[in-house]
Amino acid sequence: MLQRERPKVVIKADLLPSVTVASTIGMAGIPIGWLWAQLAPPRQAVITSDGKPTPVDMESWHSFDALVIFALLLLGAGLVLGTLTWLLRERRGPVVMLAAVAGSLLSGWLGMLMGRAFLGDEYAVSGRPKIGDVITLAPEISSSWVIIMQPLAVALVYAVLAAWNGRDDLGRRLA
Numbered sequence: 001m002l003q004r005e006r007p008k009v010v011i012k013a014d015l016l017p018s019v020t021v022a023s024t025i026g027m028a029g030i031p032i033g034w035l036w037a038q039l040a041p042p043r044q045a046v047i048t049s050d051g052k053p054t055p056v057d058m059e060s061w062h063s064f065d066a067l068v069i070f071a072l073l074l075l076g077a078g079l080v081l082g083t084l085t086w087l088l089r090e091r092r093g094p095v096v097m098l099a100a101v102a103g104s105l106l107s108g109w110l111g112m113l114m115g116r117a118f119l120g121d122e123y124a125v126s127g128r129p130k131i132g133d134v135i136t137l138a139p140e141i142s143s144s145w146v147i148i149m150q151p152l153a154v155a156l157v158y159a160v161l162a163a164w165n166g167r168d169d170l171g172r173r174l175a
Contacts, residue, residue, distance in 0.1 A: 009093060017091045018099035025081050025103030025154075026110060032073050033114030039073075040066040040115070040139035047129045053137060066139035070115070071146045074108050078153025081107075085154065086161045092170040097158045101151045108147030115141065 041062045045053035085100040086092065123138035162170055 009095075011095055014091055014093060014095040017088070018095050021085060021088070021091075021096055022099040022103035022106065025085070025100055026106035028077055028081060029107035029110030029112075030114050032070075032077055032107065032111035033116075034118050036066075036070045036073055036111065036115040036141075037118035037139075039069050042123055042139055043137040045135055045137050047131055047133045047135065049131055051131075053135055056134065063140065063142055067142055067146060070111070070141050071149050074111065074146065074150040075153050077107065078104055078150035079157055081150075082154040082157030083161070086158055092162075097155070097162075100154050100158065104150040104154045105147060108150045112141055112144065112147060 043062045044056045044059045046056055048054050081104065082100065085096060088096065119138050123136050125135050129135055
């Protein structure tokens, strides 16, 4: 009975490309943050007697909206970036997949930071508001756990494509 030799996992040759994959995917957080800053809805609030802003009816839902918009942007980016990472045929394997997941985590974190930075002073209150004044509050991401959406999407897409591929070497060799 003829047995084929199973291909070994390539680690050393994939380390440098993995750093490139992780850093490139990590930079995707910049446009994600900008897009979130453009799409996330601000909240209207009324200044109460204690001087703190209280959301106007139904406006408090916009904080959830901002979180979900960011989560969906990360999910979409994860699906696209997981597929693009799989298309790096000569580098397919666990090393590049882990780099893509790490880069996606970096991308989500960077997207949170850059989203706030792109908002800047757009919603700054000029002067001291009086009781009863309606002010506009900047959108915010209320939970940092949302950044795991992109790495989960990248890992899921890469795993599905690896399972769908019937080759032992994941198609690394062209012949």
